[in-house]
Amino acid sequence: xxxxxxxxxxxxxxxxxxxxxxxxxxxxxxxxxxxxxxxxxxxxxxxxxxxxxxxxxxxxxxxxxxxxxxxxxxxxxxxxxxxxxxxxxxxxxxxxxxxxxxxxxxxxxxxxxxxxxxxxxxxxxxxxxxxxxxxxxxxxxxxxxxxxxxxxxxxxxxxxxxxxxxxxxxxxxxxxxxxxxxxxxxxxxxxxxxxxxxxxxxxxxxxxxxxxxxxxxxxxxxxxxxxxxxxxxxxxxxxxxxxxxxxxxxxxxxxxx
Amino acid sequence: xxxxxxxxxxxxxxxxxxxxxxxxxxxxxxxxxxxxxxxxxxxxxxxxxxxxxxxxxxxxxxxxxxxxxxxxxxxxxxxxxxxxxxxxxxxxxxxxxxxxxxxxxxxxxxxxxxxxxxxxxxxxxxxxxxxxxxxxxxxxxxxxxxxxxxxxxxxxxxxxxxxxxxxxxxxxxxxxxxxxxxxxxxxxxxxxxxxxxxxxxxxxxxxxxxxxxxxxxxxxxxxxxxxxxxxxxxxxx
Numbered sequence: 001x002x003x004x005x006x007x008x009x010x011x012x013x014x015x016x017x018x019x020x021x022x023x024x025x026x027x028x029x030x031x032x033x034x035x036x037x038x039x040x041x042x043x044x045x046x047x048x049x050x051x052x053x054x055x056x057x058x059x060x061x062x063x064x065x066x067x068x069x070x071x072x073x074x075x076x077x078x079x080x081x082x083x084x085x086x087x088x089x090x091x092x093x094x095x096x097x098x099x100x101x102x103x104x105x106x107x108x109x110x111x112x113x114x115x116x117x118x119x120x121x122x123x124x125x126x127x128x129x130x131x132x133x134x135x136x137x138x139x140x141x142x143x144x145x146x147x148x149x150x151x152x153x154x155x156x157x158x159x160x161x162x163x164x165x166x167x168x169x170x171x172x173x174x175x176x177x178x179x180x181x182x183x184x185x186x187x188x189x190x191x192x193x194x195x196x197x198x199x200x201x202x203x204x205x206x207x208x209x210x211x212x213x214x215x216x217x218x219x220x221x222x223x224x225x226x227x228x229x230x231x232x233x234x235x236x237x238x239x240x241x242x243x244x245x246x247x248x249x250x251x252x253x254x255x256x257x
Numbered sequence: 258x259x260x261x262x263x264x265x266x267x268x269x270x271x272x273x274x275x276x277x278x279x280x281x282x283x284x285x286x287x288x289x290x291x292x293x294x295x296x297x298x299x300x301x302x303x304x305x306x307x308x309x310x311x312x313x314x315x316x317x318x319x320x321x322x323x324x325x326x327x328x329x330x331x332x333x334x335x336x337x338x339x340x341x342x343x344x345x346x347x348x349x350x351x352x353x354x355x356x357x358x359x360x361x362x363x364x365x366x367x368x369x370x371x372x373x374x375x376x377x378x379x380x381x382x383x384x385x386x387x388x389x390x391x392x393x394x395x396x397x398x399x400x401x402x403x404x405x406x407x408x409x410x411x412x413x414x415x416x417x418x419x420x421x422x423x424x425x426x427x428x429x430x431x432x433x434x435x436x437x438x439x440x441x442x443x444x445x446x447x448x449x450x451x452x453x454x455x456x457x458x459x460x461x462x463x464x465x466x467x468x469x470x471x472x473x474x475x476x477x478x479x480x481x482x483x484x485x486x487x488x489x490x491x492x493x494x
Binding site for chain 1: 269271272273287289291296298299300301314315316317318320346347348384385386411
């Protein structure tokens with residue numbers, strides 16, 4: 001929040017600087033299974049954001065003292081690449097990326113059936129290749145597709161989007177200028193089917209009415225993002241869809257020649 | 258391939274997809290229930306079997322279950338056990354009592370060393386997924402010679418085929434000895450050329466696991482490469 005809210009970001013007929021209306025998302029493209037070496041992966045383009053997510057695991061948890069004998073732990077590492085922003089970002093973890101890693105792991109921990117894999121860790125790596133506001137939402141959207149691609153049992157996919165307040169109006173999916181010079185930023189992640197909210201942060205100020213309107217906008221947008229996520233996975237496994245012959249559980253008896 | 262066409266409705270499901278809303282069917286593997294409804298928990302193929310909805314996974318890690326035949330690699334040795342990597346998140350100790358030889362305390366390295374591969378069976382898995390393996394059964398042994406390849410464990414049933422038809426065909430046509438572990442490791446032994454053909458055939462199965470007429474296509478491939486093979490063999494002799 002730059003606080004400098006006398007910058008005019010929305011025209012009088014409700015058009016934003018990039019030509020969108022206040023309740024419009026940026027163009028979204030998701031690709032599942034883009035990396036060969038990882039167990040699961042996804043690539044997300046959310047407007048000018050470009051985010052890559054990779055999942056490894058469940059695998060043996062190291063260091064040992066972090067193992068939980070009752071369930072798997074979900075470890076997430078969010079990282080912005082040096083060239084992801086206009087001024088070179090100094091590489092390495094910082095206050096912001098540690099926080100984002102934590103909230104994303106906690107959101108994912110809730111949807112994954114961690115109790116199926118005691119003593120293991122599920123590692124999620126999110127790399128932001130290009131940032132233009134809303135990378136934590138793009139990262140979480142990508143990470144949940146990557147988890148599903150890795151074959152990890154989970155309740156549902158997690159779509160995520162940011163809502164904000166710009167020039168005293170509630171707007172959906174802030175882009176960089178709106179994030180910098182707007183009045184509030186509110187990232188939301190949810191399970192669309194149940195309406196459970198997995199991530200909610202707020203920076204800036206909103207009235208109660210504005211907040212309610214923001215949640216309403218965000219929930220609607222999450223449902224649209226959810227469809228794109230499902231479509232990405234369906235495309236990835238569409239070859240399988242043509243299957244007419246059975247992936248039958250043949251009695252996998254050892255056969256010795 | 259008529260016998261393989263009988264499959265009921267097969268559709269790809271994603272996590273969170275509704276499988277059964279009426280409570281008519283029970284939740285099987287790869288599913289979960291919420292408010293009496295059954296949902297898919299992972300990416301896979303929906304299958305209905307005797308009133309149970311299951312999701313046959315299309316990916317994921319091998320999770321050991323008692324009775325599985327697996328191919329393990331020794332990664333560590335102790336005075337009375339070997340630690341075996343079974344291609345899963347859990348390492349499996351093999352105790353000297355579960356081995357077909359009489360091993361004195363501290364003498365484990367004389368029988369198997371780090372890096373050796375072995376055929377074993379999962380003896381038991383407890384609730385915290387502590388695994389034990391055994392070699393005390395017929396056919397289980399240390400593997401000598403041959404090669405190991407790894408595929409996704411979810412593709413193992415396809416490599417074996419209905420009643421072992423696929424793997425039997427590969428073995429016969431390439432004249433190799435093959436053992437498929439349920440953890441996705443495959444051991445092959447025979448002429449190096451034939452092993453290469455068998456590996457290519459198995460890779461082909463893994464990549465095209467869910468496509469139609471797979472057995473026929475693998476057969477065509479093997480016929481195209483394997484027919485001249487015996488001729489070359491006799492010439493060189």
